[in-house]
Amino acid sequence: MEAGMNAGIVRFPGSNCDADVYRAVTDGLGARATYLWHKSTDLEGVDVVVLPGGFSYGDYLRAGAIARFSPIMGEVIDFARAGGLTLGICNGFQVLCEAHLLPGALVRNRNLRFRCHDVGLRVENAGTAFTTAYGEGDLLHIPIAHGEGQFVAEVSTLDELEAENRVVFRYVDRRGQATDAANPNGSARNIAGIVNAEGNILGLMPHPERHSLSVLGNTDGLGVFQSLLAAVSRARGRRSDTAPPEAPEVAAGAVAGAGVSS
Amino acid sequence: MSRVWSVDVRVTPREGILDPAGETIRRALGNLGYEGVHSVRAGRLIRLEVEADGPEAAVASTEKMCEQLIANPIIEDYVVRVRQG
Numbered sequence: 001m002e003a004g005m006n007a008g009i010v011r012f013p014g015s016n017c018d019a020d021v022y023r024a025v026t027d028g029l030g031a032r033a034t035y036l037w038h039k040s041t042d043l044e045g046v047d048v049v050v051l052p053g054g055f056s057y058g059d060y061l062r063a064g065a066i067a068r069f070s071p072i073m074g075e076v077i078d079f080a081r082a083g084g085l086t087l088g089i090c091n092g093f094q095v096l097c098e099a100h101l102l103p104g105a106l107v108r109n110r111n112l113r114f115r116c117h118d119v120g121l122r123v124e125n126a127g128t129a130f131t132t133a134y135g136e137g138d139l140l141h142i143p144i145a146h147g148e149g150q151f152v153a154e155v156s157t158l159d160e161l162e163a164e165n166r167v168v169f170r171y172v173d174r175r176g177q178a179t180d181a182a183n184p185n186g187s188a189r190n191i192a193g194i195v196n197a198e199g200n201i202l203g204l205m206p207h208p209e210r211h212s213l214s215v216l217g218n219t220d221g222l223g224v225f226q227s228l229l230a231a232v233s234r235a236r237g238r239r240s241d242t243a244p245p246e247a248p249e250v251a252a253g254a255v256a257g258a259g260v261s262s
Numbered sequence: 263m264s265r266v267w268s269v270d271v272r273v274t275p276r277e278g279i280l281d282p283a284g285e286t287i288r289r290a291l292g293n294l295g296y297e298g299v300h301s302v303r304a305g306r307l308i309r310l311e312v313e314a315d316g317p318e319a320a321v322a323s324t325e326k327m328c329e330q331l332i333a334n335p336i337i338e339d340y341v342v343r344v345r346q347g
Binding site: 061062065066069097098104105107108109110111112150152153154186 | 283286334
């Protein structure tokens with residue numbers, strides 16, 4: 001059984017966190033990473049697709065609106081709809097919403113400021129393919145860096161996200177409380193990250209890759225990548241046991257996590 | 263007969279969507295002494311030159327562009343209008 005995973009990192013013109021994700025995957029996990037150019041239409045057989053942070057196409061029109069129609073996005077959408085593990089960080093989250101792979105939208109921060117600092121995050125669902133390395137309720141410190149990160153959606157959509165346990169990360173204060181003061185951008189219900197109904201697509205505004213190596217001073221974010229590696233390994237193990245390939249398992253599959261919470 | 267039509271698309275934040283830019287303009291107007299400005303909503307105007315068989319066709323094709331790219335119906339409303347002249 002082949003170990004490890006190959007994470008495909010999409011590079012749009014204006015992506016600027018692609019190398020950070022690359023290092024999180026290669027140095028942080030010891031896994032493989034492959035850059036995927038936005039004009040390509042070949043995902044090169046990667047196990048996971050990551051849409052990194054940045055300012056694709058200068059954030060013209062709306063953040064993520066132009067990138068969503070890049071040639072590679074046709075493949076990414078097919079991959080994600082077929083159950084492929086897809087992670088959108090910051091600008092990547094905006095692209096996923098624009099592509100309607102995730103509900104809602106990300107609009108200008110409530111206070112109009114570009115916010116660039118660490119935030120407190122609470123892990124609301126440790127059963128997704130992106131969070132099994134964490135425990136429910138874990139408090140993480142992860143950097144944000146965005147001007148358009150205010151998550152908005154219809155009340156019915158927000159209710160559905162909550163009822164289906166699809167709010168994965170929430171902005172919280174030092175005591176773990178989802179207060180208004182802990183909300184850096186005015187996001188509805190302090191939502192920092194969500195998954196789709198099938199659980200294979202995660203979008204979040206904070207940057208786990210920026211806290212993924214000890215040299216960066218904090219490894220709270222590495223758990224997202226460790227969880228993905230574990231999910232890919234599980235899916236591969238299942239494929240070699242039984243016949244037909246299927247979407248990676250996304251239900252709670254207890255995988256021992258490293259001590260990533262703080 | 264096909265010709266080029268000048269088409270304006272006015273995109274505004276949907277009702278109920280917080281508009282921090284508009285709100286900031288409103289407060290600034292208040293600071294300048296303009297009283298009675300109850301609300302400001304800031305949107306954008308996108309002007310296109312569209313080749314079409316008639317104004318209706320120009321509007322129809324522009325509306326399609328709005329649905330796909332120019333506006334995000336989750337957060338924005340849009341109005342399409344052919345300019346005179």
